[in-house]
Amino acid sequence: MIPEIGTGALLVALALAVYGATMAALGARWGRRALVESAQHAALSVFVLLTAGMLLLVYAFLTFDFSVRYVANNTNLGTPFYYRITALWGALEGSIVLWAWMVGLYTLIVVLRHRTSARELYPWVLAVMLGVVAFFLLVMTVPAPVFARMVPIPADGRGLNPLLEDSGMITHPVALYLGFTGFTVPFAFAVAALVTGRVGDFWITTTRRWTILAWYFLSLGLLIGGWWSYHVLGWGGYWAWDPVENAAFMPWLTATALLHSVMIQERRRMLRLWNLALVILTFALTLFGTFLTRSGVIASVHAFSQGSIGVFFLAFLAVVVLLSLALIAWRWDTLGAQGELDSVVSRESAFLLNNVLLVAATFTVFFGTVFPLLSEAVRDVKVSVGAPFFNQVNVPLFLSLIFLMGVGPLIAWRRASLENLKRNFLWPVAIGVVAAAVLRLLGVGSALVLLSLALTVFVAATIALDVVRATRARRSMGERTLAALGGLLRRHNRRYGGFVVHLAVLVVAVGVTGSQTWSVHTETTLQRGQEAELAGYRIRFDGLRESQESNHGKVTGRFTVVEGRGAGTVLQPAKKFYPQEQSPIAYVDYRLGLIDDVYLVLGDFARDGSSATVKFQVNRMVSWIWIGGLVLTLGTLLAVLPEPRRKAA
Amino acid sequence: MKPKFLIGGAVIALALGYMIWAGVTQSVVYFVTPSELQAAPVTGKAYRLGGLVARGSLSWNPTTLDLTFTISDGKSTVPVRHRGTPPDLFGEGRGAVVEGQWVSEGYFKSTHIMAKHSEEYEAPHGPGAVSSPGLVETLQTEGR
Numbered sequence: 001m002i003p004e005i006g007t008g009a010l011l012v013a014l015a016l017a018v019y020g021a022t023m024a025a026l027g028a029r030w031g032r033r034a035l036v037e038s039a040q041h042a043a044l045s046v047f048v049l050l051t052a053g054m055l056l057l058v059y060a061f062l063t064f065d066f067s068v069r070y071v072a073n074n075t076n077l078g079t080p081f082y083y084r085i086t087a088l089w090g091a092l093e094g095s096i097v098l099w100a101w102m103v104g105l106y107t108l109i110v111v112l113r114h115r116t117s118a119r120e121l122y123p124w125v126l127a128v129m130l131g132v133v134a135f136f137l138l139v140m141t142v143p144a145p146v147f148a149r150m151v152p153i154p155a156d157g158r159g160l161n162p163l164l165e166d167s168g169m170i171t172h173p174v175a176l177y178l179g180f181t182g183f184t185v186p187f188a189f190a191v192a193a194l195v196t197g198r199v200g201d202f203w204i205t206t207t208r209r210w211t212i213l214a215w216y217f218l219s220l221g222l223l224i225g226g227w228w229s230y231h232v233l234g235w236g237g238y239w240a241w242d243p244v245e246n247a248a249f250m251p252w253l254t255a256t257a258l259l260h261s262v263m264i265q266e267r268r269r270m271l272r273l274w275n276l277a278l279v280i281l282t283f284a285l286t287l288f289g290t291f292l293t294r295s296g297v298i299a300s301v302h303a304f305s306q307g308s309i310g311v312f313f314l315a316f317l318a319v320v321v322l323l324s325l326a327l328i329a330w331r332w333d334t335l336g337a338q339g340e341l342d343s344v345v346s347r348e349s350a351f352l353l354n355n356v357l358l359v360a361a362t363f364t365v366f367f368g369t370v371f372p373l374l375s376e377a378v379r380d381v382k383v384s385v386g387a388p389f390f391n392q393v394n395v396p397l398f399l400s401l402i403f404l405m406g407v408g409p410l411i412a413w414r415r416a417s418l419e420n421l422k423r424n425f426l427w428p429v430a431i432g433v434v435a436a437a438v439l440r441l442l443g444v445g446s447a448l449v450l451l452s453l454a455l456t457v458f459v460a461a462t463i464a465l466d467v468v469r470a471t472r473a474r475r476s477m478g479e480r481t482l483a484a485l486g487g488l489l490r491r492h493n494r495r496y497g498g499f500v501v502h503l504a505v506l507v508v509a510v511g512v513t514g515s516q517t518w519s520v521h522t523e524t525t526l527q528r529g530q531e532a533e534l535a536g537y538r539i540r541f542d543g544l545r546e547s548q549e550s551n552h553g554k555v556t557g558r559f560t561v562v563e564g565r566g567a568g569t570v571l572q573p574a575k576k577f578y579p580q581e582q583s584p585i586a587y588v589d590y591r592l593g594l595i596d597d598v599y600l601v602l603g604d605f606a607r608d609g610s611s612a613t614v615k616f617q618v619n620r621m622v623s624w625i626w627i628g629g630l631v632l633t634l635g636t637l638l639a640v641l642p643e644p645r646r647k648a649a
Numbered sequence: 650m651k652p653k654f655l656i657g658g659a660v661i662a663l664a665l666g667y668m669i670w671a672g673v674t675q676s677v678v679y680f681v682t683p684s685e686l687q688a689a690p691v692t693g694k695a696y697r698l699g700g701l702v703a704r705g706s707l708s709w710n711p712t713t714l715d716l717t718f719t720i721s722d723g724k725s726t727v728p729v730r731h732r733g734t735p736p737d738l739f740g741e742g743r744g745a746v747v748e749g750q751w752v753s754e755g756y757f758k759s760t761h762i763m764a765k766h767s768e769e770y771e772a773p774h775g776p777g778a779v780s781s782p783g784l785v786e787t788l789q790t791e792g793r
Contacts, residue, residue, distance in 0.1 A: 344653060356658070360665045367669055371677075382680035384697055389676040393668045523733050525711040575737075583738040603734030604711055613711050613734045 003068050003147040006056040010140055010147075013049035016042045017134035021127045028123035028196075036123045040111050043126065046133055047104040054101050057094065057146060061087055066157050069150040070094060076157035076580065078551025082170065087160050089173045092294055092309070093146035098173070099290075100136035102181040107133060110185060118206055124192035125185075132184050135316050143309040159551065159580040168228030176221025176248060180286040182214025183251065186258075187283035190276050194327035199334050204262050204275055209640050211262070211279075215255045216636040222248055223508075223629040234586040234601040236521060236617045238625065241390040246369045247289030250362050254282040257358035260351050260408070267413070268348060273328070273335040274355070280324040285362075287317045292369070343415035350408040357397050357404070364393045399452060402509060405502050406459035409495070410466060427465055432458030452513045456506045463499050489638060497639025504635055508628035514621030521617035523603070528610055535618040537564035537598055539571070544609035553577040554587075557602045557612050566591050566598065573602040573614070597622050678748065684725040690751040698727060698757055699746040707741045720747065720757070731759040 020042030027035030057070075061084045066072040074087040074094070083090075089098045107129040114122050140146060186207040193203040225245065226238035239245060258278040264271050291313035328335070341348055368385045375383045410424040436454035444450055467488070474484035489496045524532050526541035533539075542558040556574040561567055574587040590599040596618050603613035680697045698720055706719035716731040718741075729747055739745055739762060749759035 341654060344657070349654075356661055360661065364665070364669055364672075368672075371673065375677075384678045384680060385673065386676060386678060389672045392676065393672045396668070523714055525714065582743075583740070586737055604709065606711075611711065613714070615734065 002056055002060060002065065003149060006053050006060075006147040007141075007145065009049045009053045009056070010137060013046045013053070014134060014137035014141055016049070017046045017130045017137055020046065021130035021134055024123045024127035024130060028127065036126070039123070039126055039130065040115070043104075043107050043111055043130060046130070046137075047101075047108045050097075050101045050104045050133075050137075053146075054088070054097055057088055057097065058085055060147075061085065064157070066155075067149050067153045069148045070146050072150050072154050072157040074157070074160050076159040076551065079157075079160055080165070080550060083160055083165050086164075086170045089177075090160050090164050090169070093140070093144040095173065095177070096136060096139050096144055097146055099177055099181060100133055100140060102177055103129065103133045103136060103184055106181060106185055110188070114206070118189075118202070120196050120198055121189060121192040121203060121206075124195050125188040128188035128191045129184060132188075135312075139309060139312050143312055159578065162552065162576060162578045162581060162585045163232055166228060166232050168224055168232065172221060172224040172228050174221075175217050175224055179214050179216070179218025179221050180248075180251070180289070182210060182217055183255065183279075183283050183286055185210040185214070186279045190279040191324065191327065194276065194324075194331050197331060197334060199272060199276070199331055201265055201269065204265055207279075208262060211255065211258060212636060212640050215252070215259060216632070218248065218252050218255065219632055220629060222252060223625065223632075227626060230622065231588055231590065234588045234615075236519065236599055236601075236615075236619055238515075238622065241365075241368070241387045243369050244289075244293045246365050246390075247285075247292045250365055250369075251282045251285040251289065253358050253362040253365070254278055254285060257355045257362075258282060261355050264348055264351050270341070270348065271352075276328060276335070278355075280321075284317060284321055284324075287313060287320060291317060345411070345416045345421070347408060347411045347413045347416075350404055350411055354401060354404045354408060357401050361394055361397045361401075364397070365390065368393075395448070398509075399455060402452075402455045402459060402506070405505065406455070406462040409499065409502075410462050424462070424465070428458050428461035431461040446517065449513055449517050452509065456509055456513075459502065460506055463503060466499070467496075490641075493638050493641045493643065497635050497637070497641070500635030500638055501632055502635075504628045504631035506628075507631055508625050511621050511624030511626075511628060514624065515619055518620035519617065519622075521615065523613065523615045525604075525611055525613040531562065532614070532616055533563075534616050535596075537596070537618055538562050539598070539600070539614075539616060541612055541614070542570075544605055544612060549576075551578065555602075555605065557600075557605065557614065559589075559600055559614065561591065561598060564598070565593060565596060569598075571598065571600050573600040575602055575605075592623055594621075594623055596620060680746075682722045682725075683720055683727040684722055686727055686751065686757070687725045692751055692753050695748070695750055696757075697746050697748050697763075698729070700727075700744070702739070702741050702743055702745050704741045707735075709735055720745065728756040729759050730756050731762060736762050 020039040023035045023042065024039035027033065027037075027039060059065075060068050060071050061075055062081075064071070064075065064077060070091070070093050071087075074090045075084050079087065088094045107126070110122075110125060110129060114125065118125070189203045189207045189210075193199050222245075225248070229240070230236070230238040255278075258275065261271050261275050261278060265275055291310055294309050294313065341352070343349070368389050371385050372383055375381050406428060407425070412420045432454045435457035436450050439450055439453055444453070467485070470488050470492075471481065471484045474487060475481060479487060520535050522532070522534050526532055528541055528543050531538050531540045538561070539559045540562050542560055545556045545558065547554045547556065554574050554576050556572050559571045559573070561569045561571065569591050571589040571591060573589040575584040576587055577584050586601050586603075588599065588601050590597050597620075599617040599619050601615040601617075603615060605612040678695045678697050680699060683698065683700050686696065686698060700720040700722040703719040703721040703726060706717075708717050709715075714732050714734070716733065716735055717729065718731075719726045719728055721727075729749075731747070731749075746763040747757065747759040748761040748763070749757055752758045
């Protein structure tokens with residue numbers, strides 16, 4: 001009975017979403033307030049019904065209702081409590097439910113926040129948002145029915161994919177989807193701006209905070225994904241340029257470009273068309289990513305089953321892109337720039353270059369991701385494009401972007417004089433050069449690593465210089481140092497929030513550079529009591545232990561770090577044997593550190609426990625990447641704080 | 650728009666085009682089946698080789714970490730050598746994609762084993778009933 005109620009709720013929600021989208025559009029067209037209000041009620045009902053649908057699914061999971069195919073496929077009687085809830089988004093159908101629910105939630109927030117403040121745009125925004133919800137509800141009803149029954153009813157379920165039994169799986173999809181779905185709001189505003197012809201700057205200032213939030217969640221989702229990959233998959237890496245990672249990375253790149261280009265529009269009334277294009281592109285890329293990962297056209301670690309769902313996404317993507325292009329063509333005359341670029345050496349052109357590079361990076365990632373498909377379709381040759389391609393092409397782009405990160409915020413608008421350049425960049429450049437020299441003396445050989453770290457130091461120095469100067473300026477007005485700093489952050493929270501986010505990117509960049517350069521690994525078979533040594537760390541194999549967990553058997557190795565930082569630590573990598581899986585799953589154990597992570601993966605072992613093969617890695621500076629995520633959070637919080645009132649600048 | 654911006658844009662576009670072209674030609678890896686590889690092996694070129702791990706061919710020495718096996722597509726076989734623990738999903742009679750190169754000594758030197766299992770090659774008929782051509786096809790899609 002419960003599943004039927006769930007299906008019913010989703011069907012009614014679909015009807016209401018279609019109704020609401022239509023009413024909102026008609027209301028806007030005819031100027032009838034009552035129709036828009038009816039659409040608002042529809043939006044609220046859709047959200048309530050979606051929530052109900054989701055709760056019913058959770059209920060089906062908690063009560064082990066294996067008559068529901070989705071439940072039977074993603075849990076079994078042994079699945080622990082929390083993972084029975086998160087199994088909700090453990091596979092295709094449920095992830096669509098979560099997705100739709102989030103768009104529904106965002107729609108509701110849009111209703112609450114922008115009902116009165118964005119009067120002309122608002123009905124169209126509502127129409128677009130409800131249209132998107134309707135699409136996802138359609139997917140839930142036709143190609144991916146989440147409450148579909150299973151006959152005969154199995155006695156036990158198949159169980160959740162063991163790799164998903166991890167805390168990362170609770171947060172990673174949620175953050176990622178909050179990011180993905182968040183871009184629906186700026187997109188809806190962009191469409192509304194085009195439809196109403198109000199393509200001025202209002203829509204972009206209104207959606208600024210939305211874009212930042214969506215961007216933040218997407219960043220967080222990517223970072224948590226990296227963390228999951230690092231501590232679950234047991235290969236010691238966090239990013240593999242896997243098609244699914246790329247699918248999430250592409251909208252991140254275009255959204256990053258957007259965050260910067262809107263500042264140019266706000267300040268100089270330029271790039272209107274460009275910003276519209278970026279918003280549409282970002283939204284289209286989130287759909288494209290879903291198409292890529294849910295349709296089975298590209299295989300990856302994130303295995304999702306094939307099905308007709310790909311066709312739905314492709315069709316929706318086509319509608320979104322064509323409709324947007326048609327709207328842009330229709331409004332073409334009003335989209336011309338009002339400002340002009342004055343000089344190549346200016347903040348505008350630094351931002352413009354940043355945008356060009358980010359879009360270029362998006363294109364290379366796109367190209368590398370779809371090239372195997374193209375190659376097969378056009379030449380009938382099966383190829384793969386791996387990490388070397390992406391690294392080779394993107395590293396120069398990213399290094400240039402880091403450089404611009406130092407230049408952009410400090411260089412003068414319009415035209416930078418030599419005096420301005422000297423004042424802002426003499427010291428940071430000098431500090432960067434000194435840092436490179438010091439690192440060279442310390443034995444860093446690779447030019448690329450030196451460049452990467454020197455650029456990082458250069459950017460950090462520009463930020464420090466700016467903060468010191470601004471604090472000093474406030475102090476000269478009689479404030480104490482700390483009060484001056486606090487006031488600065490509060491008064492100019494957008495600027496300094498941005499700086500903190502830049503710092504976060506630097507911290508991540510150091511982590512990536514360090515881990516790619518200095519991580520070492522070995523693999524060896526140890527007898528009980530025998531030791532292995534790597535990069536100043538020595539570990540001893542102390543034996544194996546067998547145990548039975550709620551839904552799997554486990555063989556745990558015991559290794560003691562006997563020499564190196566953290567000596568005495570016992571690491572217990574294991575192999576888990578899930579009855580529903582053909583093969584064991586490795587369970588990694590590690591000791592994280594600011595500089596070194598000691599990271600062990602249990603390989604093969606002798607049945608009597610006398611010997612075990614272990615992958616022994618010392619990964620360098622990986623923790624910086626996760627710390628970067630924390631700094632990123634702080635920076636974003638600062639940037640989205642409500643701005644204090646001040647006179648128009 | 651001033652000409653210097655157009656020139657700048659053109660320079661960036663050209664540089665990007667060159668980087669992508671160079672990147673693809675240098676790092677693209679061809680996917681081959683044992684038959685295709687045996688037909689025209691090029692020494693030193695990177696391949697992804699996909700097929701079944703032939704039954705009775707697998708040997709693993711924990712002390713030296715030497716792993717040897719034969720990859721088969723039903724028509725042809727290729728001897729493979731690898732250094733390191735066999736991955737979790739790896740085993741005789743199962744599918745695998747190995748990345749590496751053909752060496753002049755007459756075997757495939759693997760640097761990376763991808764032994765992904767997916768529902769595709771067990772679900773329709775159950776693990777025992779998989780036909781090997783179908784499996785090889787699955788692996789080709791998987792191995793991209």
